[in-house]
Amino acid sequence: xxxxxxxxxxxxxxxxxxxxxxxxxxxxxxxxxxxxxxxxxxxxxxxxxxxxxxxxxxxxxxxxxxxxxxxxxxxxxxxxxxxxxxxxxxxxxxxxxxxxxxxxxxxxxxxxxxxxxxxxxxxxxxxxxxxxxxxxxxxxxxxxxxxxxxxxxxxxxxxxxxxxxxxxxxxxxxxxxxxxxxxxxxxxxxxxxxxxxxxxxxxxxxxxxxxxxxxxxxxxxxxxxxxxxxxxxxxxxxxxxxxxxxxxxxxxxxxxxxxxxxxxxxxxxxxxxxxxxxxxxxxxxxxxxxxxxxxxxxxxxxxxxxxxxxxxxxxxxxxxxxxxxxxxxxxxxxxxxxxxxxxxxxxxxxxxxxxxxxxxxxxxxxxxxxxxxxxxxxxxxxxxxxxxxxxxxxxxxxxxxxxxxxxxxxxxxxxxxxxxxxxxxxxxxxxxxxxxxxxxxxxxxxxxxx
Numbered sequence: 001x002x003x004x005x006x007x008x009x010x011x012x013x014x015x016x017x018x019x020x021x022x023x024x025x026x027x028x029x030x031x032x033x034x035x036x037x038x039x040x041x042x043x044x045x046x047x048x049x050x051x052x053x054x055x056x057x058x059x060x061x062x063x064x065x066x067x068x069x070x071x072x073x074x075x076x077x078x079x080x081x082x083x084x085x086x087x088x089x090x091x092x093x094x095x096x097x098x099x100x101x102x103x104x105x106x107x108x109x110x111x112x113x114x115x116x117x118x119x120x121x122x123x124x125x126x127x128x129x130x131x132x133x134x135x136x137x138x139x140x141x142x143x144x145x146x147x148x149x150x151x152x153x154x155x156x157x158x159x160x161x162x163x164x165x166x167x168x169x170x171x172x173x174x175x176x177x178x179x180x181x182x183x184x185x186x187x188x189x190x191x192x193x194x195x196x197x198x199x200x201x202x203x204x205x206x207x208x209x210x211x212x213x214x215x216x217x218x219x220x221x222x223x224x225x226x227x228x229x230x231x232x233x234x235x236x237x238x239x240x241x242x243x244x245x246x247x248x249x250x251x252x253x254x255x256x257x258x259x260x261x262x263x264x265x266x267x268x269x270x271x272x273x274x275x276x277x278x279x280x281x282x283x284x285x286x287x288x289x290x291x292x293x294x295x296x297x298x299x300x301x302x303x304x305x306x307x308x309x310x311x312x313x314x315x316x317x318x319x320x321x322x323x324x325x326x327x328x329x330x331x332x333x334x335x336x337x338x339x340x341x342x343x344x345x346x347x348x349x350x351x352x353x354x355x356x357x358x359x360x361x362x363x364x365x366x367x368x369x370x371x372x373x374x375x376x377x378x379x380x381x382x383x384x385x386x387x388x389x390x391x392x393x394x395x396x397x398x399x400x401x402x403x404x405x406x407x408x409x410x411x412x413x414x415x416x417x418x419x420x421x422x423x424x425x426x427x428x429x430x431x432x433x434x435x436x437x438x439x440x441x442x443x444x445x446x447x448x449x450x
Contacts (some may be wrong), residue, residue: 018042047088066113093133125140128147141166206232224247280342287347349375374404404439
């Protein structure tokens, strides 16, 4: 109300009030019914429900708190389902916890609470939402209530045992799928005739193929330091517009990830090469984190024993000189049995935090596979400027990307205060100016680090 006591908020149209309600948590949405007669039933038609299960904590009153919350959610979803005149657009259900979901499921008292969270999602699907976001919950079956579902966002979930089948058979209008920080070890196929955008992030076991004829965007992030198995291919994606591949190197707790780089490098490099090869139709490609590979220099500690702080590892490409680590991109280019195809449709290439080789030879070798490339962006990339006698002359290779018109070199502003960072930028700029086509414009940009 304003200073004169006039309720101007209630004078807004239902459309605007529903937009306001969509930004509130579910309990707050229901509480608006006491504001005035205008609001009494307005919450029933809110297009978005955001159900927050709260942070999963130990405590004597935890079960009582959950029972009250469970009753509230059940009643909320029941009332919302009866509001057939206004379909639910977005359903968000999340549970935050410091413990992994699989550990909570194996805790006798916690398992019943986790089952209730799964039931919330199942009952929410009875309202047939168009967008579903789930975090920290074991998924129910998707065999019903998904005929309107166009967007599915999953984080820290355990997939239903039939998720793979339901994805193809029941999610018939799905266009966007995101799976983050979730166990995908039992998933062998992502198949959809309608899927356009796919994001997979931070998996340590990835063994699946993608069959999506309408796929336009693919983003894959691999927890490289804890990688246990990798075999991903895109079988059918003729209209792929953009793709990105990020190799994450975040530290992982030793208790949760007792092994590092468990996949044999003899198989890892060919699998990465095969995956990149399956993206040969892509028009815009970003590769991030393709730096030196690493393996154990000394035997790793047995399971359950913490990793020593001073422990070091270094991975060489099969058959490489053991005197120096091999850049990931170079190892892929050297792969004999799964050679990269020509990326004939590629117009834009972004390399972020990549080692592009001595005298940028690795970069130039990679560009041989991109005959139609028009724009190249190098973000915080590394190279070494070595005497020509120590490296082959790149110019003798002949330049293969005559259509290249723009090279952007970007670096963090923090490098201004680090001598090593400044030298790296100077090396990259110097070698690019020396080896790129004379017709290509070169722009150097400083990017503010957040």
